[in-house]
Amino acid sequence: MNDAPIKAVLGPTNTGKTHLAIERMCAHSSGAIGFPLRLLAREVYDRVVAIKGEKSVALITGEQRIEPPEARYLCCTAEAMPRDAGERAFVALDEAQLSADRERGHVFTDRLLNARGREETMILGAATLEPMVRALVPKAEISARPRFSTLTHIGPRKLSRLPPRSAVVAFSSEAVYAVAEMLRRFRGGAAVVMGALSPETRNKQVELFQNGEVDYIVATDAIGMGLNLDVNHVAFAGLTKFDGVRMRRLHPAEMAQIAGRAGRHQRDGTFGTLAGAGGKFGPSPEFTEEEIYAIEEHRFAPITKLFWREAEPRFDSLATLIADLETPPAHEALRLAPEAIDLATLKRLAEEPFAATIRRHGKVRRFWEACSLPDFRQRGPDVHARFVARLWQDLQEGYIGADYVAARISELDNTSGDIDTLQGRIAAIRSWAYICQRPDWVLARDEMASRARGVEAKLSDALHARLTERFVNRRTAILMKSLGQDAGLLPIALDAEGVLRVEDEALGHVEGFRFVVDQAANHADRKMLLAAAEKALPRILGERAEALAASDMADVELSRGAIRWKGHMLAKLNSRDGQLKPELEPARELATLPEASRKTLMAALGTWLDGKLEPLEPLHRMHVAATNPDAGSQARALLLNLIAGHGFVTREKAGLEHLPKEMRPFLRKIGVTFGALDIYSPLLLKPAPRQLLAALGIDRRPLQDAMLPVIPDAKKLPSGYRHAGTQAIRLDLAEKIFRAAHDARTKAGGKRRFALDLALPISIGLEEKNAERLLGQAGFRVQRARPLAEGTFGPPRPDQWEWRPSARRKQNQRPAPAPAKPREGSAFAGLADLMKQG
Incomplete structure (x- = not known):
């Protein structure tokens, strides 16, 4: 169709193919992606909306259409993918290996052959599709993506031994319910996910699992189609399924598609079978050695044929239409698709008396669209054909009346009944939601579609409630019945993830050293579980505290004036007068620790804090000198100002005029620099x-993590910076510029004006105007050179500078009063004698 590149990204599950397609689509000006499930389309729609906004993204499925007028990105099911998708810059087809599916393969094959982006096309699928891509799309650039994590077979597991965060896969609603019921009895409950569920019900059930309210999820093979779950293990309750024609064993590629849900990104996963899942569902399933090897190594037989059906048949007559739909493909890599439900319905109704009136092109096309209504209720071709016949009778009159549609929707607006009843109503309302989405079928289309979605949402909420009520046990009822009411007898342990468990059942979790009881427990169980936990917590938390004290404390950090471990506070830091190291106040949660364990932990935290404070050694020396009574009041006052400023203070606020000059060498020895405008410690910049000062909560000013030389100016500057026009500069670099200016003045030999090269401040990062404003703070004033007279040639005259210190600065430069005589025998008296001898 065009010369735009076509990329086939092939590989097993958990390779990031869908994520890559989303990234590529969002990088283009427009795009469309076709998905195998409306659940997956909805999930990706939500992700793209978060990136591009609601106005730019559309969701198109058979039952729902969210189409903002300005939408540039489409998330669709493959069947609902619009024909004009090729007008968009990017087009992708997900799970393209479904082209080999008996029921829907012809749809995916058509999209694979014809859906093209204006600038880029992407085909996503299993590696088994590679021969078909090479045969049918020879210009495609094929790239293989390896799985992020490994997949390992661990053999059969009983329900009582099933690892937490497991998914159990069954292949009929009866089997799903049976397994979920067993999990409720023996492991506390499970979420349930089936393809027949509405997206709302499915999302709420998945949320139960993702939030940890249940550790298990029971699903049909719909779980294999790209639904992202935090699953560590996949257990197969069966290895056979009904494929629409017969019961057969799953192909290894199908097994891998499902097993691949285990693990996520770089976290490894496992798979196996559910031991004891025989009985009325057949013998207990077991993998063969060949199947295990194929799944673990991702080696499968390639797909050799794709199903195809004429996507654009002629509508001259019903006979012509049926003939085109049954015409075999010309390409050897394609095979004619088996008779799908839409074609079966068309052929049945073509034999009815009213079919003689369907003659013109438009009427034949409209009749085919009616026959294409999906069989959501799954009641078989005959029942579905009768429903379509009634629909066609209404459509012959032009549009279906809004009152009639509203009445049918109202009949389904009933949330009473059991799980099967609600599922039947949801299937029926999906049919009406599909009908209401058609642009030329229903009067008041938008209103009717909104009503249908509203009823489906209500039914979905009710179904979620029924599923939760039936299959989720609030964790403790059966356990408490078997063990009695004495909670002290329960064997309680803390696992590696911080969950407090009693015989594999969670009581709650520990955050740092604080226990949080499971919110899912009812009131009576909550009190019992809390009592059980409190009896074991001192011992368990004491062991945790001693283990932390003996570790390298890699997860311990200083933050917001406290010592924290994995984000939870262990001790609050309280400043002490005259000392740099703060006092450690244990967090309230540590009160439950045994006394010995608490002392061990606090001692370890103190030692750890000593090591963390090493970068503040210059500030520590100031603290020591400021408490020395022999330093003299003037030096101690300056040191206290430096400590209060966390390592720096302006000369104006330092009280420098009172400091004896002979005290300056002593202060320089402990790391103090006397600058033109500031007094500071370079090591503290x-x-x-x-x-560290910010983490300790000592310095509450803004923090510049990297202490860059120059930053944009702000009303409240980070510590260690000075204003310089529209920029701010670090104090030590500002002093370097001031010294260079004084050196230039000295070289001028006492002349009032002198030349000053601004190369140094500009190389540091200051703009020329900001460099002049900085120098102006130190008393340097620029005198602009007069321009050359008109017609005069030669380089322009350089600007001249003058140094005119402010009156306040001159006052600060007055001689300090005579210092008090140092106390005889003190260190400062010895320093005075040495200076006299020098």
Whole structure:
């Protein structure tokens, strides 16, 4: 259709194919992706909306259409993918290996052959599809993607031994319900997911599993079609299924598609069978060695044929239409699709008396569209054909009346009944939702479609409630009945994930050293579980505290004035006068620890904190010097100002005029620098000490993590910076610029004006105008050179600079009063004698 590149991204599950397609689509100006399930289409729709916004994304399925007028990105089911999708910059088809499916394969084959993007096309599927892509799309660029994690077979597991975060896969609603009921009795409950569920019900059931309210999910093979779950293990309750024609064993590729749900991204997964799942569902399933090897190594027999059916038949007559739909394909890689429900319905109704009146092109086309109504209720071709015949009688009059549709929807607006009854109503309302989405079938289409969606949502909520009520046990009832009411007898342990368990049943979880009881427990069980946990917690948390104290404390950090472990506070930091190291106040949660364990942990935290405070050694030296009574009041006052400023203070606020000059060498020795405008410690302007001061909660000003030389100016600057026009500069670099300016003034030999090269501040990152404003703070003023007279050639005259310190600065430069005589025998008296001898 065009010369745009076609990329086939093939590989097993958990390779990021769908994620890649979403990224590529969002990188284009427009796009469309076709999915095998409306559940998956809805999931991706939500992800793209989060990136592009609701106005830019459309969701198109048989039963639902969300089409903003400005939508540029489409998330569709393959059947609902619009014919004009090729007008978009990007087009992708997900799970393209379904082209080999008996029922829907011809739809996917048509999209694989004809759906093309204006700028890029992407075909996503299993590696087994590669020969067909090479045969049918020879210009496609094929790339293989390896699985992010490994998949390992661990053999059969009984329900009582099933690992947490497991999915059990069955192949009939009867088997799904039976397994879910057993999990409710023996493991506390399970979420249930089947393809017949509405997206709302499915999402709420998945949420039960994802949130950890239940550790197990029971599903049909619909779970294999790209639904993202945090599953660690997949257990097969059976290895045979009815494929619409006969009962057969799953192909290894189908097994792998389902087993591949285990593990996510780089977390490995396992698969196996459910031991004891025989009985009325057949013998207990077992994998063969060949199947295990194929699944673990992702080696499967390639697909050799794809199902095809004429996608654009002629509508001259019903006979012509049927003949075109039954015409075999010309390409050797394609085979004619088996008779689907839409074609079976068409052939049945073509024999009815009213079919003689269906003659013109438009009427034949409209009749075919009616026959294409999906059989949501799954009652067989005859029942479905009668429903379509009644629908066609209404459509012959033009449109179906809104009152009639509203009455049918109202009949289904009933949330009473059991699970099967509600599922039947949801299937029926899906039929009406599909009918209401057609642009030329129903009067007041938007209103009727909205009503149908509303009823489906209500029925979905009711079905979710029924499923939860039937298959989710709030964790403790059976356990408490078997063990009695004495909670102290329960064997309680804390697992590696921080969950407090009693015989594999969760009581709650531990956050740091605080126990949180499971919110899913009812009131009576909550009190019992809490009492059981409280009896074991001192011992368990004491062991946890001692293990933490003996570890390297890799997960311990300083944050917001406290020591935290995995985000939970262990101790609050309280500042102490005259000391840099703060006092450690144990968090309230540590009160439940045994005394010895608490002391061991606090001692370890103190030692750990000593090591963390090493970057603040210059500040520690200031604290020590400021508490020395021999330092003199003037030096101690300056040191206290430096400590209060966390390593720096302006000369104006330092009280420098009172400091004796002979005290300056002593202060320099402990790391103090006397600058033109600031007094500071250069070592405290590095990133590590600044970050540490912020984490300790000592310095509450904004933090510049990297302590960059120059940053944009702000009303409240990070510590260690000085304003410089529209920029701010670090104090030590500002002092370097001031010293360079004074050096240039000295070289001028006492002249009032001198030349100053601004290369240094500009190389640091200051703009020229901001460099002049910074120098102006230190008393340097620029005198612009007069331009050359007109007609005069030569380089322009350089600007001249003057140094005119402010009156306040001159006052600060007055001689300090005579210092007090140091106490005889003190260190400062010895320093004075040495200076006199020098």
